[in-house]
Amino acid sequence: MDIYVSNLSPFITNEDLKNHFSKYGTVTSANIIMDKFTNRSRGFGFVTIPDDTEAEKAIKELDGSLIDGKTISANKAKPREDKPARSSYNNRW
Template identity: 40%
Template sequence: MTLYIGNLSYEATENDLREVFEKYGAIRRIVLPVDRETGKRRGFAFVELADETQEAVAIDDLDGATWLGRVLKVNKAKPKQPGGQSNSSL
């Protein structure tokens, strides 16, 4: 399972996310998308932890939490839709 982290500060880095999520277990990967044209972060990320139970705890702890001045939206990421569009929850 992969977590979707929405309403993320544009200042957040992969290392920032790693610091927060490593408390919940081993991180398999972090994806912090950037806009193709501007190279700026897009305000959301995906984090995959090694254990689904730990991901559920992370959702419970972090969904609605304020971090870097923003109220986070953390939930299970939805699978990518055909045609390359993701269907993340907002």
């Protein structure tokens, strides 16, 4: 299961996030989303724990917990919505 984690400190690394969640199960990936222009953390990321029971426990235990002095939010990740392609030409008229 993919877990959406928000309100992360800009100083948290992928490894920090993985270590924090690995107390609750096997973490196969932990990825903090970075701004493509500034290369700084956008303050959220995703953690993957394949076992749904372990993932649910991690969400329950870590939602509202402190990491690096910030209260994080942890929820089951929702699928990304398909957005229609933006065309600046069509939007002008």
